[in-house]
Amino acid sequence: MSSLKRAVILLSGGLDSATCLAIARNQGFETHTVAFRYGQRHQYELQRAQLISEKLDATSHRIVDIDLAQFGGSALTDAAIDVPKSETVESIGEAIPVTYVPARNTVFLSLSLAFAETVDAKDIFIGVNSLDYSGYPDCRPEFIQAFEQMANLATKAGVEESQKLNIHTPLIHLTKAEIIARGMELGVDYGLTLSCYDPGDAGRPCQHCDACLLRARGFATNGIQDPSLVSG
């Protein structure tokens, strides 16, 4: 067995979590990735998560099934609610968007905590960032802090062991442009990642949802072409 410290990394198939995995690996962790089949509109992100996990040499990859669509209430799990589209990044609103999935990060982190406890990992990485938390309540630093505190009371580790559980959010104070710059340094192939909320056939990004617009600005700021938009 490896002598490296183990970490669980939440992987979505998108740009942020791929960068997060590269950072965890760079910090010397043995990485165990987990992706969620939660009733999302499309399965492309799960394929990408698997691919990213392999390319970045994660020790294990796991897909967990949890049907959040049964609760409804989000454009990301309910085909009857349209994903908002805009022409420019400036038109993204300030309110919690309809793409918010009720309690999603709470559920994902809880399941990652269960997984971490069984593989004896004390470190969990999640790629929430400063751009997301303007809209999603469960991407804010104070939420992550509260989750970590709760996790340390919830588990065997918190009772029987001295070693604290840590929720790492290495991207939380970075802009999308800074995340991309960091990922490029670490050799992340962003051609594998998919950020779009509403991709077309073969996972082609729509280029008009909030996620596509934020991503486009991030690459533009770095003066780099998005490799996922280069036609093969």
Add this chain to the structure above:
Amino acid sequence: MSSLKRAVILLSGGLDSATCLAIARNQGFETHTVAFRYGQRHQYELQRAQLISEKLDATSHRIVDIDLAQFGGSALTDAAIDVPKSETVESIGEAIPVTYVPARNTVFLSLSLAFAETVDAKDIFIGVNSLDYSGYPDCRPEFIQAFEQMANLATKAGVEESQKLNIHTPLIHLTKAEIIARGMELGVDYGLTLSCYDPGDAGRPCQHCDACLLRARGFATNGIQDPSLVSG
């Protein structure tokens, strides 16, 4: 639509959560019950949860699938780990038992939070009690308090609304005997409930696991025969 305040109640099919439902109803809530198919050793408790929900007039009942057995690590989800059996309640140990399921209450409460958010409920009831929390970290009052704090930062309610999310634990400081006495007052039919970790055919309690022994003592203290042990 009813004008009552809505509450989500976690139901396991056991004695505690049935009492919890009766208390929520008695407090005037419109009750929405949720049970979890999490990879437990037997399905009897899910049948009982459904039955209890109907008999206590819950407005809705829902079974959520979340496979915690895939993570392993507990006698309650892994047939290869034996459920401990004893002759007397005094032989139950002090350490976290092998029937602990990693992060189970965290996962169940998180999913209940997602459900509560979509049905606009601000109140969640869970039947953790003072007997359980001697062994399970995620049954302790400090865990529940930390979860509630986290939940208020995780959700739309915590950001956009003034009304706080509450995690109710009406049994937390009661002994098993006190829980049973309260339930009898409220007309709970304990003949419907199943506490056993390892029941035989037709859900017959083993009478030797920790849950059976604690239950037996609770009925004995009240001087009542356990109606679930009366052969039909």
